[in-house]
Amino acid sequence: MAIGDRIAIKGPVGSFTYNGQGLYSHSSGRKGKCLQIGMICGGTGLTPMYQIVQAILADKAQDATKVSLIFGNRTEDDILMRKEIEDAGNGLGPDRFHLWHVLSEETPEDWKYGRGYIDKGMIEKHLFARWSAPGSAEDLSSRIVLLCGPPPMINLCCLPVLTELYGKEFVDNNVFCF
Template sequence: MSSFGTSPSLTGKPNAVLVPPGQCQFNEDFQSVKLLERTHVSPTSCVVRFSLSDESKPLGLSTCSCVLAKAKTAKDPEGVIRPYTPISTNEQVGSFDLLIKSYGDDSLMSKHMCQDMAVGDTIEFKQIPVNIKIQAPFPYKKVGMLVGGTGLTPMVQALHAILGSSDAPQESVAMLYGSRDAGDILGKDLLDVWTKDCADKFSVTHVLSHEPNDSDWKGERGFINKELIQKHLPSPDEEGIIIFVCGPPPMYNALCGPREEKEVGGVLGEMGYKPEQVYKF
């Protein structure tokens, strides 16, 4: 396979360009936009850049928010719809970027974006009220992040707001980031730079579930668990804390209970975290 590139959205310093909800170029009606470019950033993932209807303005996305993508594929001619969280900021004018992980034929939309679409092909996007998530600036002293795979994308939005603003009230942000193996860590270069430049506030602990036993990986192995949460994330007994969670359904089930349920289950529930201390993206 050819060498992998680097997307501008996965480089550079954190940048807080916040706008309130209601200014996004996408509304509740699907709009067709073009694929401008695609950069493969790992064996299984890529960053795709799409045009905007008004090329003189940024996307206007509030932090944190996602959009809905709709595409007709050979296996689903009626159209498949999936939510995605842009990783570009409102500093970017005329286009926006998504970080996509392709799981092969099991995920029609990700395969469509990462493999099947050609530059110039169109796809539809819209945004509805439920796509607008917890909003920055966040009123918490300490933030913990439990992340799996492309669950990184809303955290990138949040980190731009926290680390890119001198007025953010956060004392610390600690992330536990679960991936399959060292080559599958999405956005690692970006996180490495931010943890170095913001070492007094931001830390990341990678946890690899399928890293080969004979590799030279010196970090954590297995899955995110109670011991790692106790070691790295703020305690439920502290005041002014929040735990952000985003990842695949099994991760929600194990760590905090299903995403659709407000109550906190799983490991966080056992540890005593309250619903107001946990936000499920």
């Protein structure tokens, strides 16, 4: 772009609001309180997730919400705001924040995170398993999942896998797409 060029933008658009201390609301009228937030995002889909992590970090003495973030990108150089998200995670600590990067293309030899595309195994291992045994209805009711990324990732991977792992009712009531 050159100085004087014009572009069309939209936003902010969103129907999900994190109100702090695990409280959330949605424009559909759904609202609730969660103890754990699982986030799955790709590329610039990190931005709404980062805002929520920042809100939790800013009130970490009062907000005990735990966060897991699965973050997909093509290459390591594509990881948006890597230092900022890792610093926020360090601020919350490993007992409250879990980050799992996934690279679909170039992967360094010493890469300690995921390779390929986000899949069922990664979601099963990194979304909630760190803090609780899966399966109980009470456990599921205290969790929400936030999704933001390319439509194929959301529609062909995340939503079908979450439905398989947690059931249609959980997805209908506890999963929010940006």
